[in-house]
Structures are given as structure tokens and as C-alpha cells.
Amino acid sequence: MRQTGKFIFAFGTLLFIALLAYTSACKREPVYIGYIDPNPIDTTGGPGDTTIITPPPPVTHPCDPDSVYFTQQILPILTSNCAMSGCHNAASHEEGVILDNYTNTRNTGKINLGSPSNSKLYRVLNQTNERMPPAPMAALPLDQRALILKWIQQGALNLTCDADCDTTNVTFTTSVMPIITLKCKGCHSGTNPSGNIALTNYTQVKATVTSGTLMGSILHQAGYVAMPQPIGSAQLPDCDISKLQIWIAAGAPNN
Numbered sequence: 001m002r003q004t005g006k007f008i009f010a011f012g013t014l015l016f017i018a019l020l021a022y023t024s025a026c027k028r029e030p031v032y033i034g035y036i037d038p039n040p041i042d043t044t045g046g047p048g049d050t051t052i053i054t055p056p057p058p059v060t061h062p063c064d065p066d067s068v069y070f071t072q073q074i075l076p077i078l079t080s081n082c083a084m085s086g087c088h089n090a091a092s093h094e095e096g097v098i099l100d101n102y103t104n105t106r107n108t109g110k111i112n113l114g115s116p117s118n119s120k121l122y123r124v125l126n127q128t129n130e131r132m133p134p135a136p137m138a139a140l141p142l143d144q145r146a147l148i149l150k151w152i153q154q155g156a157l158n159l160t161c162d163a164d165c166d167t168t169n170v171t172f173t174t175s176v177m178p179i180i181t182l183k184c185k186g187c188h189s190g191t192n193p194s195g196n197i198a199l200t201n202y203t204q205v206k207a208t209v210t211s212g213t214l215m216g217s218i219l220h221q222a223g224y225v226a227m228p229q230p231i232g233s234a235q236l237p238d239c240d241i242s243k244l245q246i247w248i249a250a251g252a253p254n255n
């Protein structure tokens with residue numbers, strides 16, 4: 001009788017372990033459905049760890065004010081605030097996080113589609129301890145943080161839109177500063193701005209117009225350091241360049 005009891009116990013234990021192994025194996029199976037995997041970072045050490053999400057190519061639409069477009073609105077924030085050397089470019093990949101393009105951002109940014117505000121990519125922007133980007137860089141402006149959250153809430157999609165280039169009524173406030181804020185200010189602000197050049201207000205931007213470095217660097221002319229960085233970044237879109245040129249041709253007014 002005792003023997004049978006032992007046998008049943010041993011058999012039962014074995015069955016239990018087998019069941020446990022089976023269910024945890026199931027859990028580790030990749031559950032990705034294309035790029036909408038809500039939890040792309042698998043740190044279980046299981047086979048899911050190596051799976052890379054292959055996102056679809058960008059979808060191009062006419063720009064809709066209610067949608068967030070990764071290419072136009074999010075990537076410039078990431079490249080000018082996060083994806084520089086020593087931080088989150090491919091070579092430095094601090095803490096494994098690479099924010100230089102859509103695929104890397106989705107694969108390493110710990111984006112949580114199920115709970116967007118808990119995404120690491122968003123949370124670190126608001127932390128008082130270990131805030132990103134770290135000092136001496138300035139914190140991201142609130143509207144840029146809100147845009148990143150909205151992008152995640154909309155599914156962290158790889159959207160691109162075709163904006164009409166409106167070069168009527170070009171002014172410093174409505175045309176020039178938004179470009180600088182989105183694409184330059186990350187590096188050119190804070191207590192230790194890149195190249196010792198701050199671009200956070202009219203006076204500072206105007207000084208680079210007067211010295212010729214603004215257009216020299218933006219047009220990638222010989223003798224100037226090409227902007228925007230990181231090194232190898234594409235030139236600003238033609239539409240941005242046109243607006244800057246129109247504004248400068250009008251005398252670079254503070255309007």
C-alpha cells in the first residue's frame with residue numbers, strides 16, 4: 001500500500017512538473033502579431049528574447065492633424081535629443097536602447113501599447129531622478145512629451161505624411177522656431193549646448209544668421225559643420241530650408 005502511495009505521489013509530481021514546463025514553454029512562444037506586439041522586450045531569457053519585430057514600411061498619407069506621424073514628428077525629437085553618440089545611437093546603445101529609427105525604437109524603447117504612459121520611452125521623460133535626456137541637456141518641452149505619449153496611444157505606428165509646403169506668411173514664430181525646436185534645440189539648449197551655440201530664442205538664432213553659420217551648416221556647405229546632427233543625418237527637408245531662406249531673405253525679422 002505504502003509503495004503504491006509513493007508511486008502515485010511520484011507520478012503526480014512528475015505530471016505536475018511536465019505540465020508546468022509545458023505551460024511556461026507556451027508563455028515563451030512569441031506572441032507577436034507584426035509590429036503591434038504590446039510588449040516587444042522579452043527579458044525572460046526564453047527563446048522570445050531574440051525575436052526582432054519586423055515593422056511594415058511607412059504608410060504615407062496626407063497629413064491629418066489628429067494623427068501623429070513618426071517620420072515628421074517623433075523621429076526628429078529622438079534624433080536631436082536621444083540618438084547621439086554616447087547615448088542612444090546604434091554604436092553607443094546605452095542600456096540596449098537605440099532610438100535612431102523606427103525599427104530600433106520599437107524594438108528597444110520598451111513601448112507598452114497596453115499601458116502607454118507606462119512605456120519606458122515616455123516615463124523617463126518625466127522622472128526627476130534619472131530624467132532623460134539627462135542634464136546638462138534640457139528636459140523635453142511638455143508638448144513634445146505629450147506628442148510621444150499620443151503616438152504610443154495611437155499604436156506607435158510608422159506613419160509618414162505628405163504635407164503641402166506652405167511658404168506663404170513665413171514668420172520667425174510660426175515657421176522658423178518650430179523647425180529649430182523640433183530638430184535642433186535638443187542639442188542646442190541646456191547649460192552646455194553643442195558647439196557652445198544655443199538656439200532657444202530669436203536673438204540666439206539671429207546670431208547664427210548674421211555669422212552665416214546657420215545656412216552654411218544647414219546647406220552642408222564647405223567650411224561648416226553639417227547640420228542637423230548626428231553626423232550622417234540627412235539635410236533638412238526642402239520645405240524647411242525654403243522657409244528659412246524666405247525668412248532670411250526678408251531680413252530675418254523677429255515676427
Ligand code: HEC
Binds near residue numbers: 080
Ligand atoms: C544631435 C545633436 C545636434 C543636433 C540635433 C543639431 N546640432 Fe548643431 N551642432 C552640434 C554639434 C556637436 C556642433 C559642434 C560641431 C563642431 O564644432 O564640430 C554643432 C554646431 C552647430 C553650428 C555651428 C556650425 C559651424 O560650422 O560652426 C550651427 C550653426 C548649428 N549647429 C546649427 C544647428 C541647427 C540649425 C540644427 C537643426 C537643424 C542643429 N544644429 C542640430 C550638434 C547638433
